[in-house]
Amino acid sequence: MSKYRQLQSIFIDRIEVNQYIGLDTSILFYNKLQESIQKPLKMILLYGKPGTGKSVLINKIYHDAKDKKNVFLISTPIQQEEEFIKKLYTFLLPESTLPEDLTYNRFIDICNALKDKKHITVLLDEAQLYSSSLMEKIRLISDTRTIKFVVSLHKTEKEDLIAKEHFQSRIWETIELKNGTIHDTNMYIQKKLIQQNYFEIANMFRKSNIKLIHKFTKGNYREINKLMFTLFEIYDYYEDNKPSKIAGSTIKNRYLEMSALKLGYINA
Amino acid sequence: MLEIEKLEKEWRRYRLKRLKPLIFSSIALLVAAAAAVWLTETGSNSTLKNGAEEIEATALGLPAAATKTSSNIEPSVPVEKASVPIVEKPIKSGTKKASVQTETKETEKKEVRMSRTETVESEVTLNPDTAFMESLLDDMKDSSTAKEYRAVIPVKEEIVASSTTERKKSPVSKKSDDTEIENTEKADRSKGSGLQIQSTKTNNTLQLLIERFSRSNDPKLASYIAQSYYKKGNYKKAVKWSVTANSLDPSGEESWITFARAKVKLGKRDEAIKALRVYLNQYSSRKVRSYLRRLESKR
Numbered sequence A: 001m002s003k004y005r006q007l008q009s010i011f012i013d014r015i016e017v018n019q020y021i022g023l024d025t026s027i028l029f030y031n032k033l034q035e036s037i038q039k040p041l042k043m044i045l046l047y048g049k050p051g052t053g054k055s056v057l058i059n060k061i062y063h064d065a066k067d068k069k070n071v072f073l074i075s076t077p078i079q080q081e082e083e084f085i086k087k088l089y090t091f092l093l094p095e096s097t098l099p100e101d102l103t104y105n106r107f108i109d110i111c112n113a114l115k116d117k118k119h120i121t122v123l124l125d126e127a128q129l130y131s132s133s134l135m136e137k138i139r140l141i142s143d144t145r146t147i148k149f150v151v152s153l154h155k156t157e158k159e160d161l162i163a164k165e166h167f168q169s170r171i172w173e174t175i176e177l178k179n180g181t182i183h184d185t186n187m188y189i190q191k192k193l194i195q196q197n198y199f200e201i202a203n204m205f206r207k208s209n210i211k212l213i214h215k216f217t218k219g220n221y222r223e224i225n226k227l228m229f230t231l232f233e234i235y236d237y238y239e240d241n242k243p244s245k246i247a248g249s250t251i252k253n254r255y256l257e258m259s260a261l262k263l264g265y266i267n268a
Numbered sequence B: 001m002l003e004i005e006k007l008e009k010e011w012r013r014y015r016l017k018r019l020k021p022l023i024f025s026s027i028a029l030l031v032a033a034a035a036a037v038w039l040t041e042t043g044s045n046s047t048l049k050n051g052a053e054e055i056e057a058t059a060l061g062l063p064a065a066a067t068k069t070s071s072n073i074e075p076s077v078p079v080e081k082a083s084v085p086i087v088e089k090p091i092k093s094g095t096k097k098a099s100v101q102t103e104t105k106e107t108e109k110k111e112v113r114m115s116r117t118e119t120v121e122s123e124v125t126l127n128p129d130t131a132f133m134e135s136l137l138d139d140m141k142d143s144s145t146a147k148e149y150r151a152v153i154p155v156k157e158e159i160v161a162s163s164t165t166e167r168k169k170s171p172v173s174k175k176s177d178d179t180e181i182e183n184t185e186k187a188d189r190s191k192g193s194g195l196q197i198q199s200t201k202t203n204n205t206l207q208l209l210i211e212r213f214s215r216s217n218d219p220k221l222a223s224y225i226a227q228s229y230y231k232k233g234n235y236k237k238a239v240k241w242s243v244t245a246n247s248l249d250p251s252g253e254e255s256w257i258t259f260a261r262a263k264v265k266l267g268k269r270d271e272a273i274k275a276l277r278v279y280l281n282q283y284s285s286r287k288v289r290s291y292l293r294r295l296e297s298k299r
């Protein structure tokens, strides 16, 4: 695979814990989330716009959990209520003991019975996909204090409502992830490239490049990925077709602008 | 599929669109400035003709005809400000009058000129397009000489000799064992800790990179570390690491440039120039040459 193809692949959206990058803000939230998990809270709300790194963070937390037996992750929402309850049950008790007709009410009883004997933390990613009735049940389950939930959801007006209606009464902790600053953008790009040993490429990004990237993407990591992917797509093309165009030791803002045009951040 | 031609075309359109208002506004500014010059000149001529009463009027705080017109046309050009305080001087004899008037004319012109350059300057800061021009220039230059240096065979002995002399001059002694890197690192951190609380995390990354370097001995990594130190303003470290990078790969122009830039920052322009000349004896690099030229011209 050519160099720029490889560089493209670095910026494909994916959640791989070993590629987690400690950015100033993400470290802050990581610590905050870790602390919250230690506290006797029932629920923790992690919210923010898409692409601000919620899934990455929640996966990292799951991965780093020392107490693997008591921390669980549901990355893709189980929207079916029975299935969801079953899943929770298997987190608490061996699957072999799973009752045929496990209802929500029965599960609440089980949780109450386990009170003071077992405490687990369940991380729910993409929680905006749970129906509000299931969300309400999740809340009631958390009231038994047997299961603590970390709920990660996108922040839109609608989901703001969910947050208010269901949770505000008994909250807990809320952590809002935000887009990165120029500094975060720089660190993100530098670290991502260095992680894969692309030192010379990392060096090619100058302040003005970073400023422009931040301007186009607003520091949203998913958007940064998209922009970087497209940038290297353009570089890959030029390397094969007009190599003189990409000679030199800095990234040309022109190609960043072309990428932004392609992605519709700006238009001609 | 990437339709690059279409994208290139789109980009040119985008550029033009962004340039247009700037071109118009700069033309407008120039026209306005020219108009202001013309008006103030004719205006002050008229005050000359009008004679003493008019000047006395301004001294009393009543605006003269000239200042009125100029302020109406172009309020941003502060022409009248200059004329008022000078006219305020008590004027007694006819000869004096004339000299005062010429004085005002001169200062007016100066003012106008100044404000002109000011507008040009503010345009530059507002305008990100200089980067675009640079990139165009780069394009042109790079295409002609980008790969030149590869053709040149490195003369190793001389380079090693030269880089060791540099090492002697720089406070950092010859090194490649890991322990020494660690020691100097620690010393550096204790010095810098008070100054750069904010960038402790960045320091940690550098720390990681340095550890990684001790395992890989990758010259590119050393060069990266050198440049990182340079960016942070730690020029001594930048020198040290560019020397390290250089000792592993003498042909890498980046490490030489970082070395030279750091030396310049340390007030050792001569050493920087010497080093770049040594490099150019062995390799040809447009970048090094142009940087050397810049250094030499600044002397």
Ligand SMILES: Nc1ncnc2c1ncn2[C@@H]1O[C@H](COP(=O)(O)OP(=O)(O)O)[C@@H](O)[C@H]1O
Pocket (backbone or CB within 6 Å): A012, A013, A014, A015, A019, A020, A021, A022, A023, A026, A048, A049, A050, A051, A052, A053, A054, A055, A056, A057, A221, A222, A225
């Ligand atoms: N701390 C981080 N380390 C590494 N990559 C990150 C980090 N934060 C965000 N990203 C990148 O941004 C992309 C989007 O992040 P993600 O967690 O999926 O956002 P969200 O879940 O908030 O929509 C990820 O695929 C990843 O490539």
Ligand SMILES: [Mg+2]
Pocket (backbone or CB within 6 Å): A054, A055, A056, A125, A126
């Ligand atoms: Mg997500």
